[in-house]
Amino acid sequence: MTSQTPTKKVFRAVGLPPETTETEICDSLKSLVRGTDPKLCVLDTWLVPGCTTDYDTTDAIITIEAPFPAFLERLIKAPTETYDFEVGDSAVLLDANFFGFTQMYPTKADVPIEADIIAVSGLDGHAYDSWKSNGNLQRMWLRHFFKQNFPSCRTMTWGMDTSLTSQAAHSVLDYSRAFLDEIKTIRTTEEEQRRPLHLIGYDLGGVILSHALVQAKFDQDSDGSRASLLKATYGIAFFGTPHRGLTTENMIQTLEKCGHHNSHRIDLLNEINLDSKTLAIDFRRFVDMCPNFKIRSFYERVKTRALIPKSNTKSYTREGAHLLLVDSSSAVIGLPGMMEIKTPVDCDHINMVKFKSMVDPTYKSIREFMEMVVHDAPKVVSNRFRRMYPRYITLAEL
16 A cells, blocks of 8 residues: 555446447546546546356446546545446446456457466555556556457456455455356356466465465365366466565564554465465475476566555555565476476566566566467367366267
């Protein structure tokens, strides 16, 4: 919670009728502005398909320039909240948190979807902003770059409340279970369940994904969806993922100095601290599963500024001493040879997933990895399901 006023902010509208236009969305938002509010300045409205297949809806990713009207300020200051408004006769939810699944761009028309790509951000992160570059253009590579490089892939983010100042009580297991529950709602048909799946995890997001795969193996469900999820998963990219824990002492001390005494958040930080016994159990199980996946691990080589309290506030900023948040000994799984591609990143932990351009060396590395797994996965995943559901031979074929 660094309380920095943004010059522009990205919001999400969920549950729009499929025929909604950009103009209708803008007009509906402008109707919410009150007399004392500043003028609403919409910079960009990007329509994308809703992720769940139960309802035929559209979502919108909306970039709005500051200053913001009061109803948007409330969403920024209380990020777990939503604001309901009407577009036509439909009730639509507006948020700034991007919780759950959000598709980043429409897939290429009249072409079968090659794969699902899901990215999960980290501790005290944001499902959209964590991947967005700093600077003038503020490019979000999963949206702006992947739509060019992977137009036939359904690329999505999955968000959850990981704010350090939240009053929520989450454990890694809670997040992993939530991910498994929600992914069932976006992969419901047989074609979707057998579609290749590639995962991108940053920081705590990588831990959530690896532990979710362990849960899928050791806690099977009655409808077989978790077994299908394991068969479909092929490529996994980890960015600064603290498989063996990260340095949390600075975060705990800063929260206490700022007056945030939520014992549940302290419990979460202790759970993911260096040499955590809780992490170690599922990490060993995940290592045993790794031969089924193609893995690339990115690890930071630049120290990150520590958190310090801001004077006379309950907020904090990253202006403290430099420290290495996730050491390579934790970010690298340690698999032999080509089982794990290990890639150093000349950025600190916060900026290692923020790419301003498609020529960024780390972006080129993740693009090449994703090109490889998207190309190779269909045959591998198809063979897995063929072994899982062998075809019955009829008498006529004997």
